[in-house]
Amino acid sequence: MSVQITADRMADIARGAAILGTGGGGDPYIGRLLAEQAIRRHGPVTLVGLDEVPDDAVIVSVAMMGAPTVMVEKMPGGTEIQTALRAMHEVLGEEITHLSCIEAGGINSTIPFVAAAETGLPLLDADGMGRAFPELQMVLPTLAGVSTCPLALADEKGNSALLRTVDNRWAERFARSIAIDMGCRAMTLQYVLRGDQVREALVPGTLSLVERLGRVVREAHGRRDPVAAATEVLDGHLLFTGKITDVARRTTGGFARGTARLEGTGAYEGRTLELEFQNENLVARRDGVVVAGVPDLICVLNSDSGEPVTTEGLRYGFRVSVVGAPCDPRWRTPAGLDLVGPGYFGYDHGYVPVETSCAS
Amino acid sequence: MSVQITADRMADIARGAAILGTGGGGDPYIGRLLAEQAIRRHGPVTLVGLDEVPDDAVIVSVAMMGAPTVMVEKMPGGTEIQTALRAMHEVLGEEITHLSCIEAGGINSTIPFVAAAETGLPLLDADGMGRAFPELQMVLPTLAGVSTCPLALADEKGNSALLRTVDNRWAERFARSIAIDMGCRAMTLQYVLRGDQVREALVPGTLSLVERLGRVVREAHGRRDPVAAATEVLDGHLLFTGKITDVARRTTGGFARGTARLEGTGAYEGRTLELEFQNENLVARRDGVVVAGVPDLICVLNSDSGEPVTTEGLRYGFRVSVVGAPCDPRWRTPAGLDLVGPGYFGYDHGYVPVETSCAS
CATH class of the missing domain: 2.40.390.10 (CV3147-like)
Structure with missing residues (x-):
């Protein structure tokens, strides 16, 4: 059953996501602010469970790539998602129907809400690993034999790169170099999945889990440990x-x-x-x-x-x-x-x- | 007037191109061998003057990018041109009608012959600078306001990258990083030009000049300095x-x-x-x-x-x-x-x- 995520739910989501991010995936305070702002401007985000995704759906994951030490000082400028989408659409040849998180994290669980709010696309209640890992290829879709390419990277200046690589390790290598050139952080669109692949290649329920995690921590305050x-x-x-x-x-x-x-x-x-x-x-x-x-x-x-x-x-x-x-x-x-x-x-x-x- | 370039003319062209390359643009011996082999396999290359190019022609420049110190040891593997062409065709939306050199050099005046022989496309008797320069943006098309993007890079493994940047300096920066990752040399397709742009943006007659230069040096041997x-x-x-x-x-x-x-x-x-x-x-x-x-x-x-x-x-x-x-x-x-x-x-x-x- 799909649910509408309003701005007031982002604080719990960002907190829980940063816990599940095991230290990575970005700062929850910045991530929360970015998502709240986007939802207030464009309206709530529709969250859909993996069991509701039609087999012919076209799902793309949204994530920031780079060093979190830099991301707390150099935040997304607002146009990167659109630049990355343009680069992706140039080669995709079909419409994206859903967005997804590829990892859990204060930024990487919330930036997909920004993208979903901006585009009006539904967001999957899932992610690609059930935590955060530092490198692009470290996701369950790699285990399922899915290529991270076409992979689009974009910066706040309007620059983009579109990669096609023979394996996901090469994609990580090229993308890391470009992300460094882009100021040590880049917006990425990766892992184009079909609806019939998400049940094998993603972790179901990650966004529900992080919201619950964020909520229990908040509610424990002053009542239990x-x-x-x-x-x-x-x-x-x-x-x-x-x-x-x-x-x-x-x-x-x-x-x-x-x-x-x-x-x-x-x-x-x-x-x-x-x-x-x-x-x-x-x-x-x-x-x-x-x-x-x-x-x-x-x-x-x-x-x-x-x-x-x-x-x-x-x-x-x-x-x-x-x-x-x-x-x-x-x-x-x-x-x-x-x-x-x-x-x-x-x-x-x-x-x-x-x-x-x-x-x- | 277009002319057919046969394999026996490549030695003079490569020699003259390496002279005009001012120390860069690649090794003429390797360049000559690559072009001779391609012409023997696929047939002569048609060389056309800038005045013969129709206004609606779509011209793409072919060049190796990287450190020449590496290129003498790690030569093009044979599939890079096709990989780069696939990446370029994905976004170009129209057929390439002509190829061009972007600089003079032992490799960069001969690799376009390889690409022309393989694809059957005519090659312009021209280049983008009348010499060689080390960085991507250092070409007359930049002065004419032409973007180097879409820019395609490819390696011998089948990896490719397609760049879209806000200016040619950014393209140089990203492309240089990827070329380093690709082993310090990459095949590139750059500077998509229309026929009506080539007369402003290119140097006419470069390939004729380098052939003449290569010939006078050969013919001087034992007769004059x-x-x-x-x-x-x-x-x-x-x-x-x-x-x-x-x-x-x-x-x-x-x-x-x-x-x-x-x-x-x-x-x-x-x-x-x-x-x-x-x-x-x-x-x-x-x-x-x-x-x-x-x-x-x-x-x-x-x-x-x-x-x-x-x-x-x-x-x-x-x-x-x-x-x-x-x-x-x-x-x-x-x-x-x-x-x-x-x-x-x-x-x-x-x-x-x-x-x-x-x-x-």
Whole structure:
């Protein structure tokens, strides 16, 4: 059943999306403002479930690509979506019928609302991974054999590029270079899917999930522990509670990369946790031992409010809680782990599901 | 009057083109082999003068982009032209009727013959600058207000990119990044021109000129000084004769950049010449004083044979002659000098025409 999403629902959606974004996917405050403004101007967005999408639908995913460290300073200028749509329409030869999110995140779950409001197209209650990952090819459509091309990139100046590549890794490589040239962030349209492909290639219900996640955190405020409330929705595990004592960050190769170190508080007094990130949190080591890692989710929340802390928002002195949560089961297959497992990111530890490492 | 170019004419064309390429535009030996092979396989190429092109003709320029230092090791694989044509046809909405060279050079005057032979399209007896320059926007069509976009890039793997940019500098920037990702060289299709634009935007007779240049050098062999013969055709001036005593070269930012130092021989005994290059020779300083610089041509020739020495071919010990020659007069206008004059390349010396500096 389709529902109308009004501007007043965007705060919960953006908050929940940034939690599910595992540190990446963009800043929820900026994302919320952009979506609220677009919905107020153009009207509510129609959200449709995957089971309502006709088989011959033409679905395109909308996302910002680049380093979140840059995106908090250089926001979308308002014309990028139209520029990218023009580039896409030039080669598509048919009308786009629906839009989709490709990942969860404060920007990447809300920018599709902006595009949907501007174009009047319905938005799928879904995404392409059930979290956020740093590289273009790291999506379930890749596992389903779908090409990310034709892929359109656009900047705020009116520049666009349209890529056709032999595989999704090449698309990531070219698109990353162009995104860097565009100021380290670009609007993208990617993964043209048919209606009969979305049920295999996307994660159903992601936008409903992030709205629920955002709501329970808000409603917990002053009544119960918001971190516990979020952990429950994520079916996750509390990994650590502590204070950030060190953040090393560099914006390089088109990504925000770095590490953060936490010293434990409360039950974790005297212990340490180290996070490594590439836009998203990749691995969490507690007292030097891996307790969670890609493709499972590592979410950093403000310990008091439960608000998500994105990797570009990590700051010395913040009191945070770190939650691990299981990823979509398709990421735990051999093909899924090849694409986004620890090995791809250069780690030599094998993958252990977060519920297993937390049970020991 | 159109003429048929057979494979046996490519050696002169490639040689002359590499002379006019002022050190850039690619290796003439590789260029010659590629064109000969294509003409032998597909038949002769029809060369047409600018005055024969109908006003409604659709002309596209074909060129390799990247660092010539890489192109001598990584040659075109044979499918790039077709991949680039597919990307271009997707957005062009009409049939290409003619091909053109955009610059002179051992590769960039011969690759268009390969494309013409493969497609059966006629090739214009012209080019876009009357020499070679390192960056995409450095062409007379830019001065005439023509966009380089739609611009198609392709590699040997089957990857392509199609750019639409707000100006030609942005096209250079994105295309350079993609060319680097493609292995520091890419096939490009650029500057879609109408027949009624080519007379303003191109240099007429370039391919006839380079064939004549290549022929006089060949025919001079053993009969007269081939360097003097080439200088005469170029309406140029001998700047120096000497031995290369130092070459510093690096392939960086998608270009072959560097300097070469020459010690004088014969009439130039005891004197020095320094060349600076970015794919092409940019400036020649004799005893520390600029004697020729962009946009005028600086051509390095083997002193004995008159064969062109491209910047990637400069080697310690080579005996070479350096010839300066006047550029197309459109480059000497204020707009032309803004685009390709010494200031653009970071030099603080003003532009002095080579015939003036050689007269003093």
